Amino acid sequence: MISSLGERLTAIPWRRIRWLLVLRWVAAACVLVVVTATRLVLLLSLPLVALYLGIAFLLLSNSLYTSWFKRLQSRSGWRDQARQVALLINLQIAVDLAVLAYLLHFSGGIGNPFVFFFVFHMVIASILLSGAEAYLQASWATVLFALLLLGDAFRFLPSYRVPFFVPPEVILGRPTYMLGLFGAFASAVFVAVYLTTSIANTLREREAELHRAVGDLVAANTKLEEKDREKSLYVQRVSHHIKGSLSAIQSCLRVVLDGLLGTVGQKAEEMIARAERRSLSLLRYANELLYLSSLRTEARLVGSEVRVVEVAERVAKELRAAFQDKEIELGVADESTGRAVRGDPELFAELIRQLLHNALKYTPRRGKVRVRLSLPESEQGLQLAVTDDGIGVRPQDLPHLFEDFFAADVPENRESTGAGLGLSIVRQIAMMHGGRVGAESRPGSGSTISCVFPSFDSETQGGS
Amino acid sequence: MDSEVRILVVEDDPDAAEAMKVTLEAQGWKVDTAIDPEKGLEKARKSKPQVIILDVMFGAREQTKGFDYAVKIRQDRELASIPILMVTAVNVRHPGFGFCPESDEEYLPVDDFVDKPAQPRELTEKVRRLLAQKTSNWKNWPERSE
Numbered sequence: 001m002i003s004s005l006g007e008r009l010t011a012i013p014w015r016r017i018r019w020l021l022v023l024r025w026v027a028a029a030c031v032l033v034v035v036t037a038t039r040l041v042l043l044l045s046l047p048l049v050a051l052y053l054g055i056a057f058l059l060l061s062n063s064l065y066t067s068w069f070k071r072l073q074s075r076s077g078w079r080d081q082a083r084q085v086a087l088l089i090n091l092q093i094a095v096d097l098a099v100l101a102y103l104l105h106f107s108g109g110i111g112n113p114f115v116f117f118f119v120f121h122m123v124i125a126s127i128l129l130s131g132a133e134a135y136l137q138a139s140w141a142t143v144l145f146a147l148l149l150l151g152d153a154f155r156f157l158p159s160y161r162v163p164f165f166v167p168p169e170v171i172l173g174r175p176t177y178m179l180g181l182f183g184a185f186a187s188a189v190f191v192a193v194y195l196t197t198s199i200a201n202t203l204r205e206r207e208a209e210l211h212r213a214v215g216d217l218v219a220a221n222t223k224l225e226e227k228d229r230e231k232s233l234y235v236q237r238v239s240h241h242i243k244g245s246l247s248a249i250q251s252c253l254r255v256v257l258d259g260l261l262g263t264v265g266q267k268a269e270e271m272i273a274r275a276e277r278r279s280l281s282l283l284r285y286a287n288e289l290l291y292l293s294s295l296r297t298e299a300r301l302v303g304s305e306v307r308v309v310e311v312a313e314r315v316a317k318e319l320r321a322a323f324q325d326k327e328i329e330l331g332v333a334d335e336s337t338g339r340a341v342r343g344d345p346e347l348f349a350e351l352i353r354q355l356l357h358n359a360l361k362y363t364p365r366r367g368k369v370r371v372r373l374s375l376p377e378s379e380q381g382l383q384l385a386v387t388d389d390g391i392g393v394r395p396q397d398l399p400h401l402f403e404d405f406f407a408a409d410v411p412e413n414r415e416s417t418g419a420g421l422g423l424s425i426v427r428q429i430a431m432m433h434g435g436r437v438g439a440e441s442r443p444g445s446g447s448t449i450s451c452v453f454p455s456f457d458s459e460t461q462g463g464s
Numbered sequence: 465m466d467s468e469v470r471i472l473v474v475e476d477d478p479d480a481a482e483a484m485k486v487t488l489e490a491q492g493w494k495v496d497t498a499i500d501p502e503k504g505l506e507k508a509r510k511s512k513p514q515v516i517i518l519d520v521m522f523g524a525r526e527q528t529k530g531f532d533y534a535v536k537i538r539q540d541r542e543l544a545s546i547p548i549l550m551v552t553a554v555n556v557r558h559p560g561f562g563f564c565p566e567s568d569e570e571y572l573p574v575d576d577f578v579d580k581p582a583q584p585r586e587l588t589e590k591v592r593r594l595l596a597q598k599t600s601n602w603k604n605w606p607e608r609s610e
Binding site for chain 1 (some may be wrong): 582
C-alpha cells in the first residue's frame, strides 16, 4: 500500500490533465449555448459561421488531445512520457488562448467583457506547468490581447461589432485609456501567474517532501523485511544443526533401550530412557522451529485449487488414533458447499494438523473436537474453525494466542507442549494464503480457533 | 554366501550411521557405512548391496547431496536396480525436489522414506520390505519420466 502511494506521488498528474480535457468539453458547450442564445434570445447579430467554426475547432482539438493523452498513458518509459505530457499541456493552453482571442475577435474584440477569461487560462497554466512555461503563456496571452487591441486601432484586423458592447472606437479614441487597459490586462495575467505559481510551488514542494518520506518508509520497510528474513534464516540454520545432533543422540539411545546391544542395569536403563525422552521433546521443538522459520523464508507460494474438506478428512484420519487414545470424539463437518480455495494442500494439511494437535492438547478425556468448514458471514471465502470443549483460554491470553512461544508460558502445560509454535505456524500458513486467524473462548467450556481464506479466484487461475 | 544380506548406509553423521548399523546388524544383516556420496558410490560398486539407506545430507548451502546420490545410483547401469530407503524429515519441504512423479517436475527416484530420527522398529520393517521387493521401482529411471 505504501509503495502504491509512492508511485502515485511520483507520477505525472494524469488526473489534472483529464480534468483539463473535461473542462474544455464543458467550455466548448458553454460557448455554444451562449452564442446560440445570444443570437436566438437576444436577437443580436453575430457571425455565427465564424463562431461555430471556432467551437468546432475547439471540439476537434480536444478529441485529438484526448487520443494523444490516452496513447501517452499507455506508453512506458516515463522520462520521455513526462516531456511529452508537458508539451501536450503547453500546446493545449497556447491553442486555447488563440481560440479565445479568435472568438473575441468575432464578438466585439476588446469591447467584449469575456476578455477576463484569459486569467482562467493563466491559473490553469500555473498549476500544470513550470513557472517559466506559465510566464511564457502569460506573454502569449498579452501578445494576443495586444493583437486584438492594435488590430482594431490600426484597422488591420477590425473586430466584428456586437451591439450593446462598448464599440472599439470609444476605447481607441482614448490612447491613455487604451494604454491603461493594456497595462491592466498584462499585469492581471502576470500577477495571476505569479500568485498561482507561488502557491503551486509550495504545494509541489510539500508533495515532493511527502514523496521522499514515503520513499524512506518504503526503503525502511524493505530493509526490515530483509532483516526479518535473515533472522529466520539464522534460526533455520541453528535449528537444523541442533536437530541433526539430537536426532543422532536419540538414535544412539534408542538402540540401547531397544536392547539391541544386550541388557543394561534397570537404573541405567531408566536414566537412558529419561535422556531419550528429553531428546525427543527437544527434537519436536527444533522441528517446529525449523518448520516455522522455513515457512517464513519461503518465497511466495504458488497454489493450486484446494478442496479443504478433503484435506481436513485426510488429516483427521491420520490423527484418529491419537484422539482415540484420549477417547475424544473428532468430527469434520462441511457446511461450505464444498467451496475451494487457492493454496498448497500440504500447507493446509499442516495447518489443520496443528489446529487438531492444539485442540487435542487442551481437551480433557472424552471431550469433543469439531472441524467445521463454512461460508464466512459477510464476505466471500471459506472459514475453517476447530472447536473443542476443553479448558478454554483466559480472556487476557486471547490476544497473545498466535504469538511465538506463547503456550510455553503456561506452566501447567510444560510437559505436554512442543515449542509453543503450533498456532504461530497456523497463523503463518493462513497469512501465506491471504487469510486471517481468530480465536474465541469461553473459559471452562472450550474454545474455537478459526481461519478465513479468500475463495479460489478463477481470474487468477494459471501457474500450477 | 549369496544368502548374505548386505546393506549400505550412506550418512554423513557418523553417530546416526552407527546407530543404524547397530540396529540392522541386530537382524543379522551385514552393514557397511559411507560418510559421503563419493565413498558411498565406490562401496556400492564394490559390494553391490541389496538395499541402500540414504540420508538427505543437507550441505552448508542447502545442497542436498543425498538427492544427487540417488540420481547417480539410478544412472549407473550396475546399481540402478538397488532399492533406496531415504532417511528424511518429511515435514520439512526440500526446495526444488518433490517426491511424487505425478505432481512434481523433479522427483526423487527412491523407493521409500523413513522419518528422521529413524526408529529401530520402523527402520528394520522398511528395510525388510525393500529386501523382499528386491528391485527398485525406479530401475529404468530416467526413461520412465520421458
